[in-house]
């Protein structure tokens with residue numbers, strides 16, 4: 001409990017070794033490492049009323065991980081791997097939330113967290129190398145280290161549609177979904193057609209009285225391939241986990257499949273079709289993009305071959321040609337690859353319709369629904385915003401974060417957000433990020449685990465060597481930015497406007513936000529930096545004489 005300080009009536013700050021912000025996969029593993037394995041005093045601060053992060057907030061119907069069940073989990077404890085179980089090849093939101101709750105209880109982590117509490121500011125004091133963290137309830141902590149695990153797809157994006165406040169029905173965002181709302185029989189409008197929009201439309205199409213999907217940019221989606229997992233398959237996976245994780249951690253996208261090494265450009269059109277067809281039957285978006293051929297993400301002709309294949313499937317699947325036309329993308333296949341559990345089939349139902357917003361943009365919302373520029377009023381009981389997130393740096397920019405010399409994070413990141421290795425940036429000592437800007441673009445749990453382990457090892461190194469502060473050198477940050485930019489610009493992803501480049505938020509300056517060089521290469525770089533004593537970091541010692 002806080003004590004009253006002598007010079008005021010305000011509670012004195014609570015002194016801890018580390019503050020961890022967020023209770024998703026990243027935050028709970030960081031607390032486990034610091035508290036249980038390193039015996040440090042830690043407080044976890046989480047805005048939500050419970051753990052789960054993404055899987056706490058995104059409770060919309062149809063919410064599903066599109067990473068296969070066997071690799072959307074922690075790998076750090078073989079006992080946890082062996083005792084956990086799954087019935088299907090993909091995990092639903094309630095299953096993942098349940099998993100996270102079991103993890104937090106197994107490692108007795110709940111007692112370190114304060115839920116329902118938002119960190120609003122973090123200010124660094126150079127005199128004693130301590131951060132002061134304040135929450136929305138006025139609680140103040142002082143800590144040597146901050147681990148930000150605030151989520152890269154966490155700050156929701158609410159579109160600026162005139163009249164939205166006048167809408168008389170339910171206005172919902174998929175990323176802040178209320179528990180227990182029943183939309184059966186309702187007239188539902190869904191805005192947005194990313195991963196979330198396709199999932200929610202597929203699920204609600206089955207129960208809504210009428211569903212209108214408002215699509216601005218149609219996307220390419222392939223079947224997810226969700227299927228039951230037999231006891232024998234589960235046992236086999238559990239027997240092979242060591243080899244599975246070795247493969248995941250040395251691969252590019254870490255999705256648990258071997259990435260193709262064969263360029264589509266090197267094979268015949270017939271062979272391309274055969275491989276695409278077999279991937280279509282197998283399922284998974286990342287598999288379709290990275291398991292079929294090695295060049296879909298870098299060669300526009302190969303990318304177009306994949307895109308044309310998916311377009312042909314949309315034409316085959318959607319029986320109404322007008323709906324099919326509105327659902328068909330024509331640009332590059334260059335966003336986070338999507339997969340679905342019957343999205344295109346949903347439009348064969350009479351109660352499901354599609355509005356192409358490039359042809360008839362939304363002009364406004366009214367009390368009764370959405371009006372498009374052709375004058376049509378789409379009468380609705382519910383509007384669902386599946387409009388995504390201010391990704392990666394969004395949650396950082398909301399906080400009042402001040403580093404060395406009082407430098408504000410938004411001033412540092414004025415041009416673009418930067419980091420060294422996605423885990424720290426210059427001028428912000430002892431301040432770490434899980435999935436910060438220019439971290440790896442992969443199945444994320446293995447990347448989160450990798451980063452948390454590396455960050456906490458660096459903290460352990462600092463403690464062991466009497467280090468008072470550690471932060472990347474400016475030249476290290478510049479070099480990493482350059483590396484990420486060079487790799488990104490060699491891919492088709494850089495040619496599409498999406499959240500991967502911060503190009504989905506009006507007014508946000510697009511920039512490179514990910515290291516697209518793969519998890520294996522990323523881990524090799526992390527290991528190299530640790531192996532030579534973190535010389536890319538500026539280090540100050542408790543004993544000033546050693547700080548040179």
Ligand code: FAD
Pocket residue numbers: 021022023024025026027045046047048052053054055056058063064065066067072117118119120149150151152153154196395399434435442443444445448
């Ligand atoms: P999060 O889970 O986002 O947790 C961050 C937490 O920090 C949140 O609970 C938030 O409330 C809290 N927080 C933020 N700021 C503050 C603050 N100032 N004070 C207090 N608390 C704060 N990834 C995959 O690899 N595969 C998938 O299939 C996949 N599917 C996804 C589906 C959806 C619908 C979404 C939205 C994301 C998906 N992701 C997927 C990405 C997913 O975000 C990551 O896999 C992972 O869950 C991120 O964990 P995290 O701990 O880094 O962040």
Ligand code: NA7
Pocket residue numbers: 153159160191192193194195196197215216217336357386387388389499504
């Ligand atoms: P995404 O992928 O960013 O998709 C958001 C969707 O919302 C996309 O179709 C947008 O169209 C649409 N959008 C956003 N603003 C508007 C406005 N103002 N009007 C109409 N349509 C709009 O977010 P998701 O939640 O689906 O997925 C994010 C990630 O989470 C996903 O990749 C997984 O990793 C999980 P646009 O394409 O911009 O034209």
